[in-house]
Amino acid sequence: MASSAVVDVPISTDRQRLSHLKQLEAESIHIFREVASEFEKPVMLYSIGKDSSVMLRLAQKAFYPAPIPFPLLHVDTGYKFREMLEFRDNYTRELGLDLLVWRNEAALAEGANPVKLGTQRCCGLLKTQALLDALRHYGFDAAFGGARRDEEKSRAKERIYSFRDKAGQWDPKAQRPELWNLYNSRVGPGESIRVFPLSNWTELDIWHYIHLERIPIVPLYFAKERRMLVRGDSLIPIEQSFVQGLPGEEQMVKCRLRSLGCSPCTGAIRSDADTLPKIIAELVSFRSSERANRIIDHDQDGSMEIKKREGYF
Amino acid sequence: MPLTQTLEEQATFEIEEFLAAEQAKDLLRFSTAGSVDDGKSTLIGRLLYDSRNVYEDHVRAVTRSGGGSAASSIDFALLTDGLRAEREQGITIDVAYRFFSTARRKFIIADTPGHEQYTRNMATGASTADLAIILVDARKGLLTQSRRHAYIAALLGIPHVVAAINKMDLVDYSEEVFTRLSSDFHELAERVGLKSVEAIPISALEGDNVVHRNERMPWYVGPSLLEYLENVEVICRNDDAPFRLPVQRVIRPHQNFRGFAGQIAAGTVRPGDRIVALPSGRTSRVERIVTFDGELESASAPLSVTVTLEDKLDISRGDLIASADEPPAVANHFAASVVWLHEQPLTLGRRYLLKHASHIVPARVQAVRHRVDIETIEPRDAHSLELNGIGEIEVETDLPILADLYGENRTTGSFILIDAATNATVGAGMVREVLTTAIEHKAERRPRVVLAGRELAAELEERLLELGHPVVRTRVLERSVWRALDEAGVVALVESDDVAQVLSSEFETEPVGDGSVDSVLDALRLSGGKEWV
Numbered sequence: 001m002a003s004s005a006v007v008d009v010p011i012s013t014d015r016q017r018l019s020h021l022k023q024l025e026a027e028s029i030h031i032f033r034e035v036a037s038e039f040e041k042p043v044m045l046y047s048i049g050k051d052s053s054v055m056l057r058l059a060q061k062a063f064y065p066a067p068i069p070f071p072l073l074h075v076d077t078g079y080k081f082r083e084m085l086e087f088r089d090n091y092t093r094e095l096g097l098d099l100l101v102w103r104n105e106a107a108l109a110e111g112a113n114p115v116k117l118g119t120q121r122c123c124g125l126l127k128t129q130a131l132l133d134a135l136r137h138y139g140f141d142a143a144f145g146g147a148r149r150d151e152e153k154s155r156a157k158e159r160i161y162s163f164r165d166k167a168g169q170w171d172p173k174a175q176r177p178e179l180w181n182l183y184n185s186r187v188g189p190g191e192s193i194r195v196f197p198l199s200n201w202t203e204l205d206i207w208h209y210i211h212l213e214r215i216p217i218v219p220l221y222f223a224k225e226r227r228m229l230v231r232g233d234s235l236i237p238i239e240q241s242f243v244q245g246l247p248g249e250e251q252m253v254k255c256r257l258r259s260l261g262c263s264p265c266t267g268a269i270r271s272d273a274d275t276l277p278k279i280i281a282e283l284v285s286f287r288s289s290e291r292a293n294r295i296i297d298h299d300q301d302g303s304m305e306i307k308k309r310e311g312y313f
Numbered sequence: 314m315p316l317t318q319t320l321e322e323q324a325t326f327e328i329e330e331f332l333a334a335e336q337a338k339d340l341l342r343f344s345t346a347g348s349v350d351d352g353k354s355t356l357i358g359r360l361l362y363d364s365r366n367v368y369e370d371h372v373r374a375v376t377r378s379g380g381g382s383a384a385s386s387i388d389f390a391l392l393t394d395g396l397r398a399e400r401e402q403g404i405t406i407d408v409a410y411r412f413f414s415t416a417r418r419k420f421i422i423a424d425t426p427g428h429e430q431y432t433r434n435m436a437t438g439a440s441t442a443d444l445a446i447i448l449v450d451a452r453k454g455l456l457t458q459s460r461r462h463a464y465i466a467a468l469l470g471i472p473h474v475v476a477a478i479n480k481m482d483l484v485d486y487s488e489e490v491f492t493r494l495s496s497d498f499h500e501l502a503e504r505v506g507l508k509s510v511e512a513i514p515i516s517a518l519e520g521d522n523v524v525h526r527n528e529r530m531p532w533y534v535g536p537s538l539l540e541y542l543e544n545v546e547v548i549c550r551n552d553d554a555p556f557r558l559p560v561q562r563v564i565r566p567h568q569n570f571r572g573f574a575g576q577i578a579a580g581t582v583r584p585g586d587r588i589v590a591l592p593s594g595r596t597s598r599v600e601r602i603v604t605f606d607g608e609l610e611s612a613s614a615p616l617s618v619t620v621t622l623e624d625k626l627d628i629s630r631g632d633l634i635a636s637a638d639e640p641p642a643v644a645n646h647f648a649a650s651v652v653w654l655h656e657q658p659l660t661l662g663r664r665y666l667l668k669h670a671s672h673i674v675p676a677r678v679q680a681v682r683h684r685v686d687i688e689t690i691e692p693r694d695a696h697s698l699e700l701n702g703i704g705e706i707e708v709e710t711d712l713p714i715l716a717d718l719y720g721e722n723r724t725t726g727s728f729i730l731i732d733a734a735t736n737a738t739v740g741a742g743m744v745r746e747v748l749t750t751a752i753e754h755k756a757e758r759r760p761r762v763v764l765a766g767r768e769l770a771a772e773l774e775e776r777l778l779e780l781g782h783p784v785v786r787t788r789v790l791e792r793s794v795w796r797a798l799d800e801a802g803v804v805a806l807v808e809s810d811d812v813a814q815v816l817s818s819e820f821e822t823e824p825v826g827d828g829s830v831d832s833v834l835d836a837l838r839l840s841g842g843k844e845w846v
């Protein structure tokens with residue numbers, strides 16, 4: 001009885017000492033309000049994943065009872081899972097949000113895909129280039145991203161306000177000092193910042209918060225029987241025609257996705273976790289990081305840092 | 314993850330109990346400090362590894378192939394030194410934030426660089442810390458950087474400091490060395506004003522006294538580093554201090570709701586509490602505390618909330634709502650400690666922008682009272698501060714800030730200085746003494762932006778010029794333009810054919826006065842930092 005009650009009550013706010021989730025929430029809300037008030041044209045990068053879902057909820061909280069005062073931008077590589085796009089459209093419509101979608105149509109028309117170009121060049125065109133084009137097209141001067149410092153070593157180094165030069169690039173050796181919660185919002189013409197309100201959240205914090213707050217997430221996170229290509233240890237989703245299996249590779253597997261990306265480049269994991277508590281229990285037992293099943297990060301040593309320097313999130 | 318072992322050993326995993334336990338954990342933020350190569354990053358890597366807080370793929374990536382036991386071939390520093398330049402040069406350049414938890418606590422670590430050149434990054438990591446671990450190489454003792462970092466930790470008011478005497482393996486785990494260095498450190502702590510100091514002998518490389526106490530130093534009977542971190546009291550976050558809410562934003566979804574949003578910087582607020590809005594000095598009572606999750610009966614720091622007031626006061630971003638009984642100073646001239654963060658030295662009289670809470674105001678440094686000689690911790694005469702210099706200055710701001718002393722409130726007592734020409738963050742300041750309160754300066758308060766119809770704008774322009782105010786008329790409806798004009802020190806007269814429409818759209822301003830020239834001029838003279846109609 002007592003233990004199940006904990007899950008259903010909202011996070012208590014009147015405790016002598018605030019729970020760490022409540023502290024993280026307060027910090028994130030503060031960041032949203034600062035940016036929305038100090039920049040001309042902010043935008044929230046919405047990737048449809050669990051971190052974006054949390055970010056969205058925090059943005060709702062920051063401005064409640066007013067609506068979120070900036071649009072959402074989804075950089076659609078063209079290879080996202082169908083279920084992600086459905087979720088995106090339904091959820092943003094339900095909340096009445098202003099959603100912008102941007103694709104690098106020129107590259108897609110030339111048939112850009114990871115099999116043909118390799119993951120690095122493909123990401124460079126469909127993600128990084130598309131993002132920079134979109135930011136420039138709309139003239140956004142601040143873009144919220146859902147990256148967390150616990151995801152990856154070079155992200156652990158990033159400020160909450162991450163300054164970008166005119167080309168949208170990051171110089172890790174010249175980051176601005178960032179003391180207390182006093183963020184320097186001054187940028188010159190053409191310069192911009194990326195803002196990471198979830199910087200101090202861990203993967204476990206995210207799931208815990210989704211559970212407590214009952215935040216909707218894409219069903220792909222939950223385990224169910226799915227048709228997959230089974231190749232060695234990898235489970236490759238079959239959504240695109242250029243993802244072709246060898247005889248016998250195609251099987252029904254109970255599995256789920258731990259992080260959402262493009263279907264050809266995001267491996268699933270075998271899992272029975274079909275509820276949030278089960279996902280959290282599974283997470284606690286993991287021995288590898290969530291990015292271990294992403295193909296892009298491993299292409300070369302420091303590949304995330306290189307991509308970030310080039311303007312990737 | 315940390316709980317892996319214990320959880321797997323349990324027959325069933327009670328998720329709800331686990332989440333309840335997670336929620337009951339509190340949060341400790343700590344940072345590392347000390348001279349270059351004293352072993353900070355190695356220590357953090359070791360702490361994460363021995364407390365089972367690193368993923369296997371991350372460990373694999375920093376393990377040298379071949380030879381030795383598993384732990385001895387891991388380069389622990391590389392678990393946090395995540396930039397390529399850092400791996401190439403073998404030093405830390407910028408702060409790495411790492412996260413871990415134990416059964417009792419969650420921790421946010423800022424692993425900072427020891428190299429003097431990157432002191433600003435050390436200060437970044439330390440500014441939000443509840444505790445600092447200052448490492449000392451047992452072979453080298455206290456170095457200049459150890460002193461500098463101890464001094465900065467004291468300035469920043471970090472409540473607890475651990476002196477981790479590291480590399481004990483290289484001095485034969487000698488009790489004598491530890492005793493000597495620990496007394497050196499306590500002496501330094503006394504001089505710089507650190508209050509709670511705990512010295513612990515460790516070997517980050519070998520893991521002695523990091524997570525587990527070790528029999529190689531039987532003479533040491535105190536806690537291991539992790540035991541200390543798990544048990545040290547986290548200073549209560551000003552629940553009982555006088556209430557402070559810096560207003561970040563006015564929330565106005567429709568005409569009938571006007572809420573003031575911000576993160577509580579100190580104290581507790583309840584509906585019915587008497588408050589004062591500053592700088593105007595008008596008082597009212599809190600009507601409601603509004604959040605997405607429902608209204609609250611009380612809210613304490615550091616919660617982010619929105620409050621509504623019983624009376625309709627003119628409050629905007631940059632203002633502060635405070636307890637009416639114990640308001641902060643409305644100050645535009647004050648003394649502050651400062652750490653200089655930029656290659657371009659501090660220049661007296663130069664125009665800086667000062668960001669304090671949610672307010673940016675133009676400011677000038679009037680005097681450098683002294684700089685601190687780090688070798689001797691003595692004040693010296695100075696007219697400037699160089700990169701990494703520390704000293705005490707006197708600052709004057711064009712508009713008042715609503716400041717507490719840093720010793721009383723780390724949020725409302727701190728500020729940063731931004732170079733108005735380059736936009737670089739150049740200084741970190743801590744208010745120590747209020748020299749003049751703005752009440753005496755009322756007449757000098759500078760007006761900002763006026764939105765008006767064509768006729769009123771023309772009339773105002775004429776009158777302002779008569780009164781000797783620089784003024785510029787514009788039809789551009791862009792905040793960046795207004796801001797630029799304002800920062801140039803002129804009154805911006807924003808002319809619009811449809812004032813009502815502009816008002817009801819995005820600009821969140823409210824008409825003041827009765828629309829006559831005189832009432833606007835009145836408002837301009839009386840309050841600062843607002844946009845008027």
Ligand SMILES: Nc1nc2c(ncn2[C@@H]2O[C@H](COP(=O)(O)OP(=O)(O)OP(=O)(O)O)[C@@H](O)[C@H]2O)c(=O)[nH]1
Nearest residue numbers: 349350351352353354355404405427480516517518
């Ligand atoms: N023998 C021994 N070597 C150590 C110990 N701790 C660290 N080292 C070594 O000291 C060197 C510097 O360690 P780092 O952890 O990079 O030092 P740091 O303090 O993080 O240096 P910066 O961040 O650049 O200021 C490395 O070669 C470590 O292996 C220790 O306890 N014993």
Ligand SMILES: [Mg+2]
Nearest residue numbers: 353354404405
């Ligand atoms: Mg280091």
